[in-house]
Amino acid sequence: MxxxxxxxxxxxxxxxxxxxxxxxxxxxxxxxxxxxxxxxxxxxxxxxxxxxxxxxxxxxxxxxxxxxxxxxxxxxxxxxxxxxxxxxxxxxxxxxxxxxxxxxxxxxxxxxxxxxxxxxxxxxxxxxxxxxxxxxxxxxxxxxxxxxxxxxxxxxxxxxxxxxxxxxxxxxxDHDRTEDRGPTGNTVGLDVGLNHFYTDSNGQTVDNPRFLRKSEKQLKRLQKRVSKKFKKGQPQSNNYKKAKQKLAKKHLKVSRQRKDFAIKAALCVVQSNDLVAYEDLQVRNMVKNHHLAKSISDAAWSEFRRWLEYFGKVFGVATIAVKPHYTSQNCSNCGCVVKKALSTRTHKCKCGFVLDRDWNAAINILKEALRTVGHTGTFLRILDKRFGTTRPLLY
Incomplete structure (x- = not known):
């Protein structure tokens, strides 16, 4: 449909x-x-x-x-x-x-x-x-x-x-949409965040557009106009209705910008890879943190995931949701647990492995996804090529 x-x-x-x-x-x-x-x-x-x-x-x-x-x-x-x-x-x-x-x-x-x-x-x-x-x-x-x-x-x-x-x-x-696409031989893990919209397992990042934050000044000004023209307990004037309409149009524009960005980002990821792994985040629970709720909602992670799964079905690309537990804490090189606060943005392990926190999490996400589908050897060859390490294909 x-x-x-x-x-x-x-x-x-x-x-x-x-x-x-x-x-x-x-x-x-x-x-x-x-x-x-x-x-x-x-x-x-x-x-x-x-x-x-x-x-x-x-x-x-x-x-x-x-x-x-x-x-x-x-x-x-x-x-x-x-x-x-x-x-x-x-x-x-x-x-x-x-x-x-x-x-x-x-x-x-x-x-x-x-x-x-x-x-x-x-x-x-x-x-x-x-x-x-x-x-x-x-x-x-x-x-x-x-x-x-x-x-x-x-x-x-x-x-x-x-x-x-x-x-x-x-x-x-009533039509099933399918698109033909040749294999690319690429697999990718995605770690969404607030600093960057997502960081993939190749180390590439996409900036967070922050459409709501950029439009916040205009929204506040339009909301102030609506509040000034509101008359409590009286019939509202046409000027109040016009101001309310302008505010609604601005909110609609922000939501459309957010949706358009999520669609284009998801389409680019799916068309470039044969397997896409991402975190199975419970965004509904995460927005209960009132310090980060607005930023999390502005990032539109759920919208991005929804379109990832849709385009994966259209183009025949495997999309795998991985449990997010310890993806940021575990070392992608040796597997040791390195506890770090949310403010710590660099992963440093006792084995000498140093990497950006989100990049390390993206590698762990891809590793877990490939383990799920039974392609551990593929993942190890990817690591060897990326970091120049030599290790056996199977443990």
């Missing part, structure tokens, strides 16, 4: 009708959640039936305007949240288990999802028409993807997404 995205261009009254569709979708989701909390829903089919009843209920005439399959999609979201909560409880996940919550209608967020009805593409597929009861009409599509390569039957879902800078449509296409 691949997702193509394009921006919707229309008139103001069309956007208002999309807002009504999104608000109705949230109503359907919240109603399904309440129906489950009251003990009436035991499975997903019960929520489907409740959606049908809501569409015919004269007390909520706007619910029937939303396409029937779109109402089913919202009930599926509700059941997915419920199932996730039960799975977390069953697996005894530490901390909060993710109890399903009611969703609010926020101006710069929200989406509604159609399946195979409620929308229609033009013949040249440069515009889309929404045909449900809200009658949003025809929108022009702007994007870099060409939908003419795929059959209409391959488009399984169409999702309308509301963001700070406009409205977007996402096409979920």
């Amino acid at each position: 691949i997702v193509y995205e394009g921006k919707l261009k229309g008139k103001d009254y069309q956007y208002r009708r999309l807002d009504e569709a999104i608000r109705t979708g949230l109503f359907i989701r919240n109603a399904c959640l309440r129906y489950w909390e009251d003990g009436h829903a035991k499975n997903r089919n019960d929520l489907y039936k409740h959606c049908t009843i809501l569409g015919k209920n004269k007390e909520f005439p706007w619910a029937g305007k939303l396409n029937s399959q779109a109402r089913q999609a919202m009930s599926e979201r509700t059941w997915a949240a419920i199932s996730r909560f039960f799975d977390n409880c069953k697996n005894q996940i530490k901390g909060k288990k993710g109890y399903p919550r009611y969703k609010k209608n926020r101006p710069n967020h929200g989406s509604v999802e159609y399946k195979t009805s409620g929308w229609k593409l033009s013949e040249n597929r440069d515009s889309i028409t929404f045909t449900d009861g809200f009658k949003a009409g025809t929108f022009k599509l702007y994007g870099t993807r060409d939908l003419n390569y795929y059959q209409l039957s391959q488009i399984k879902r169409v999702r309308v997404v509301r963001r700070a800078d406009g409205y977007y449509v996402q096409f979920c296409i």
Whole structure:
């Protein structure tokens, strides 16, 4: 399944009708959640039936305007949240288990999802028409993807997404993406960090872009404008809404910059190697350190890992997550444990081996990954070539 995205261009009254569709979708989701909390829903089919009843209920005439399959999609979201909560409880996940919550209608967020009805593409597929009861009409599509390569039957879902800078449509296409790539003969271990975005087992580093830190001054100024125009206990002015919109657009730009950098870095790593090893970090637990939480979130390690695994599947490259325990403490030359504080950036072992801390950790990560897949001899030949050492291929 691949997702193509394009921006919707229309008139103001069309956007208002999309807002009504999104608000109705949230109503359907919240109603399904309440129906489950009251003990009436035991499975997903019960929520489907409740959606049908809501569409015919004269007390909520706007619910029937939303396409029937779109109402089913919202009930599926509700059941997915419920199932996730039960799975977390069953697996005894530490901390909060993710109890399903009611969703609010926020101006710069929200989406509604159609399946195979409620929308229609033009013949040249440069515009889309929404045909449900809200009658949003025809929108022009702007994007870099060409939908003419795929059959209409391959488009399984169409999702309308509301963001700070406009409205977007996402096409979920039933297609398995695979890319042919010749073997490179290279393997690499990656150690992510805050000083550098990552350091690989070859000693190469990629600088941390720090998009949030660089935009912090502008964000503070925009936030100050929003705070000044806010009137407690009174209807908010149009100037307040405009200032809030500018702040939301700036946050959206930062998140897009972070995502774009993670995608390009992951693609470069995967295309250059036949095996990629990285740490299996629990970022959710690491951000509990309030001294480093902002820097860790700005580095987007989880986003980078997510795209590493995706491109590994696309290009047929092995991606291995290694447990991070003692990767920074163990000596990559002799295996001895050299305890060091986080501020110590140089690894010095009693065997005389001196190396940058992150480089040493990257080598340990690659070593552990190759041991996992059974290529210890390959790893030792890499070490011999890199440091000019002579040692047996197998211990």
